[in-house]
Amino acid sequence: METVAESEVQSPPKESTEPRRFSTEAKIQTGFAFALIILAAVGLSSYLSIVRLQNDIHVVRATALQIEAMHDLAAGLREMEAGDLGYALTGREVFLERIRRAEQSLEESLAQLTGAGGSEVFAEKVRKNRTELTRGVALREAGDVSGARAWVEDGAGLRLYGRFYRELDAMEVAGKRTLTEWVSHTDASLARLGGVTLASVVAAIPVVVLILFFIRRDLQARREMEQAIFQAQKNLSRAHDELEIRVKERTADLSNALERLQKSERLLRMVTEDAQVGLALVDSNHRYLFANGTHSEMLSLEPRDLTGFHVKDVLPEVYEDQIKPHFERCLAGERVRYELKRVDPVTGKERYFSVTYELQRDPDGQVHVVVVFYDISERKRAEDVLREGEERLQAVIENLSEGLVIADMDGHLLHWNRASLEMHGFPPEQTTGYDMEESPNHFELSTLDGRVLPLDEWPICRILRGEVLRDVELRIRRLNSDWNAIFSYGGARVTESGGRQLAFITITDITDRWRTEEEVRRLNADLERRVAERTSQLEAANRELEAFSYSVSHDLRSPLRTLDGFSQAILEDYGELLPEEGRRYLQTIREGAQRMGALIDDLLRFSRLSRAPLNTQWVNAEELVSSVLDDLQAFGRKNVVIAVGKLPPCKGDPALLRQVWVNLISNALKYSERRDPARIEIGFGEHGGAPAYYVRDNGAGFDMRYASKLFGVFQRLHRPEEYEGTGVGLAIVQRIIQRHGGRVWAESAPEQGATFYFSLQSPSIR
Amino acid sequence: MKDIVDILLVEDNPQDLELALRALQKAKIRNRIQVARDGAEALDFIFCEGNHHDRKIEDTPKVILLDLKLPKVDGLEVLKRLKGDERTRSIPVVILTSSREQKDIVESYQLGVNSYIVKPVNFEGFANAVRDLGLYWLLLNQPPQLEN
CATH class of the missing domain: 3.30.450.20 (PAS domain)
Structure with missing residues (x-):
């Protein structure tokens, strides 16, 4: 703003350096002098000419008036003549009236004529001849009609009037001549006047134009100068205004600054006093110049003004080994920052402070140290905790x-x-x-x-x-x-x-694990392959077995039937012809055949057990046993005591489990039939570490030395004539239990009865 | 009329055949019995082909006793043909076999057999079974009348 204003203040236009021969005034004076002279000359000459002209015009006008008056006079005379002559002849009043009007006109014309410098003589002559002029009237009124007529007819009157007319004509001719002379005279004067005037004007125009030119030029210059001066004044005034504004602003700024300064001083005082950091100013002799409240508070010092105290006296316990060396370093020009450790005299706890020393130099060369410090005990503790945590974490990560x-x-x-x-x-x-x-x-x-x-x-x-x-x-x-x-x-x-x-x-x-897994995978694949092989082998074997048993079922039984059938036929048809012995032999053949048929049936049943799929479901063991006992008509037998305990339900193929119960119970009945009473106990309990169903009898029992043969196919521990049987029943029981994932075993002693136990897979029994 | 047969007995085993005939005889069944020794012969008889071409198919036997294990055409195949033909479907068929195989039994019933008897080794059992069968089917069972 300031610079712009200054640039607008223009210096006033300087005097033209070109030398000026004439000032405007001189030019004007000279010009006007010339003009005046010319005008004076022109004026004078014009005036003279005009005066002459006026004179001429006067004469001309008078002459013209005279001529006009002469005309009027002539008219008046003719009126009068007419009146006079008329009356003279007629005597009629009308003519008198004309005469009166003519007299009046005549008098006015005469006055005009004389007024215009006309001939007084003529006028006088007219007036003198007035009576003469109306002689006819006079004669007629006098009654002299003849005289009057004579007046007219003689021509006396006419002559009289003629004289006047001629005189008037002469006068007019003279007047006109005079007029012509004077007019040409006036024309000449006018032409002269025009020439002089034209010449004067022609002479004056260049002069006036020249003057005008100079004056105009000067005026132009003057106007420009005035313009410049005006502009300069305007700029000056604006600059002045701005200056004034700026002065006001500066003044305001200054007062604001002062106010701010006061405020900041107040704030500073406030801040320093209650700042969260301890502040102190210490001189080069280690004496306090200033300390804020926080300083004393943080250091748990008595609240007092520390100014003038030596730092050593205020903080004796940390002065020598902590404060002093750092302080000396600061005085040597270094900016010092360190951590001060001090035991608080009030709480007795260790406190840490972050302390900075900064050297300051007064304008007058005095050296001070600004001490700023704050409590970092909390941070320190947190850092310690953090560091410990980090170290632990680091140790964990590393290990x-x-x-x-x-x-x-x-x-x-x-x-x-x-x-x-x-x-x-x-x-x-x-x-x-x-x-x-x-x-x-x-x-x-x-x-x-x-x-x-x-x-x-x-x-x-x-x-x-x-x-x-x-x-x-x-x-x-x-x-x-x-x-x-x-x-x-x-x-x-x-x-x-x-x-x-x-x-x-x-x-x-996971390299090792992966290799192991790989090995496991490989083994698994191998195993699967082998299982598949075995399975197909097994399936093939099964098929063979099936074919075999099919063939056994058909073909082995057929010859037996023949043996039995034809033996029977012999007995029926020719029994009478045979001795008793022969009939017994035939009967034995039949028994043998039938026994073999039974063996084949058992064997087929046994082999079917291995092949048929398990139809597993929950089976109510109590119901099953009760139904089996019914079927075997066990209760109906003489001397048999049967006790059935609590039997939990189990999971398995109901038809197969039924077979198990049938075989075990019928065995028990069979081997105890010679006892009186035969006791059969059916129950469930823990045996050999496993929950098991059992069937116990008090029958023949067996020697445990042969227990291993008990469940083999066609294995018998008794002679056929003692107890009938094919030796397949227990083998079937074992096969069924094995297919259910269970176990069957027996305890016995000869003639001490036997107990058969069987367990199923543990989750199969509730 | 001589062609009219009451029982068609299909049995390849001569001993079994003899025993069966004996059993029927002993059971006082005097009906006309035609014996076929294999499946093919049985089919020829039933459908009046080959040696039996002059027979009329309408003269159906009252019952067919059929062994399963037969030469040439086995019993199940014969059964299938019988039950698959409109003209012979209604002839009662009794399977008389040594097989206790579940598979055979199930298949036979699926094919529409009327009865399934396992030949016991014991001749009396066999004779009883044959006798009962004959009596039942010939005396008690009223077969549906064909066209006339």
């Missing part, structure tokens, strides 16, 4: 068996723990592994099925993109050696409390 690598978001690998270094084959004392960008120069990552991954698909890159990885199993290979391993990678992006994002990558070496 993890899992590898841990921490990266920043740019992919710089900030930290490798010891396990991660070891895993990658770096020596443990190495502080870091390769960075992400250079890793592909040393390692190759591939999927377990052999696809090599571009860096973009490496776990680190995926984590940096925000994926959370878990159990990503990859093969890692060193490019320049045959080292390779299988690693399981995991990790995620984690935001630190400070907002920084880090990527954590965990690495587990």
Whole structure:
């Protein structure tokens, strides 16, 4: 603003340096002098000419008036003549009237004529001849009609009037001549006057034009100058106004500044006094110049003005070994910052302060030290805790068996723990592994099925993109050696409390596990293959067995039927012809055949048991046993006591389990039939560490030495004539129980009865 | 009329055949019995082909006793043909076999057999079974009348 204003203040226009021969005034004076002279000359000459002209015009006008008056006079005379002559002849009053009008006109014309310088003589003559002029009238009125007539007819009257007329004509001719002369005279004067005037004007025009030119030029110059002066004045005034405004502003600023200064001083005082930091000013002699309230408060000092006190006296316990050396360093020109440790005299606790000393020099060269300090005990404690935590964490991380690598978001690998270094084959004392960008120069990552991954698909890159990885199993290979391993990678992006994002990558070496698993997989595959082989072999065997049993069923039974049938036929048709012995033999043949048929049936049943699929469901054992006892008509027998205990339900094929019960109970009945009473006990309980159903009898029993043969097919512990049977029943029981995943066993002694137990798979019994 | 047969007995085993005939005889069944020794012969008889081409198919036997294990065409196949033909479907068929195989029994019933008897080794049992069968089917059962 100021600069603009200044630039607008123009210096007033300077006097023209060109020398001026004439001032405007002189020019005007000279010009006007010329003009005056010319005008005076013109005026004078004009005036003279005009005066002459006036004279001439006067004469001309008088002459003209005279001529006019002569005309009027002539008219008047003719009127009078007419009147006079008329009356004279007629005597009629009308003519008298004309005469009176003529007389009046005549008198006016005469006055005009004389007034215009006309001939007095003529006028007088007319007046004198007045009576004469009306002689006819006079004669007629006098009654002299003849005289009057004579007046007319003689022509006396006419002559009289004629004289006047001629005289008037002469006078008019003379007047006209005079007029002509004077007019030409006047024309000449006018022409002269015009010439003089024209000449004067022609002479005066250049002069006037010249003057005008000069005056105009001067006026122009003057106007410009005035303009410039006006502008300059305007600028000046504006500059002045601005100056004034600025002065006002400055004044206001100054007063504001003063106010602010006062306020800031107040604030400063307030702030320093109640600041959260301890403030003090100490001179070079270690004496306090100032200390704020917080200073004393933090140091638990008595509230007093410390000004003038020596620091040593205020803080004696820390002065020598902590304050003084730092203070000396500061005085030597160093900016000092250190941590002061002091036992608080009131609480007795250790307190830490962060202290800075800053050297300050007064304008007058005095040296002070500004002391700023604040309590960092809390922070210190927190830091200690944090550090301890960090150290613990660090120890944990370092001793993890899992590898841990921490990266920043740019992919710089900030930290490798010891396990991660070891895993990658770096020596443990190495502080870091390769960075992400250079890793592909040393390692190759591939999927377990052999696809090599571009860096973009490496776990680190995926984590940096925000994926959370878990159990990503990859093969890692060193490019320049045959080292390779299988690693399981995991990790995620984690935001630190400070907002920084880090990527954590965990690495587990699963090479061994993977190899083991691989081995297991291989073995499994092998096993499966073998199982499949066995299965197909088994199926083939089964088919063969089926075909075999089919054939047994048909073909072995047929000859037996023939034996039995025809033996029977012989007995029926020719029994009378045979001796008793022969009939008995035939009967024996039949029995043998029938027994073999029974054996074949049992065998077929036994083999079917192995093949039919299990129809497993929950079976009510009590109902089953009760139904079996009914079928065997066990209760109806003489001398048999049967006790059935509580039997829990079990899971199994109902038809097969029924067969088990049938065989065991019928065995019990069979082997105890010679007892009186035969006792049969059916129940359920713990035996041999397993819950088991049992059937107990008090029959023949058996020697436990042969227990192993008990459940074999066609194995019998008794002679056929003692107890009938094929030796397949218990084999069937065992096969059924085995197919249910259970176990069957027996306890006995000869003639002591026997107990048969069977258990099913434990979850199969409620 | 001499072609009219009451019982068609299909049995390949001569001993079994003899025993069966004896059993029928002993059961006082005097009906006309035609014996076929294999499946093919049985079919020829039933469908009036081969040696039996001059027979009329309308003269159906009152019952067919059919062994399963037969030469040439086995019993199940014969049964299938019988039950698959409109003209012979209604002839009662009794399977008389040594087989206790569940498979045979199930299949026979699926094919529409009317009865299934397992030949016991014991001749009396066999004779009883044959006798009962004959009585039942010839005396008690009223077969549906064919066209006339």
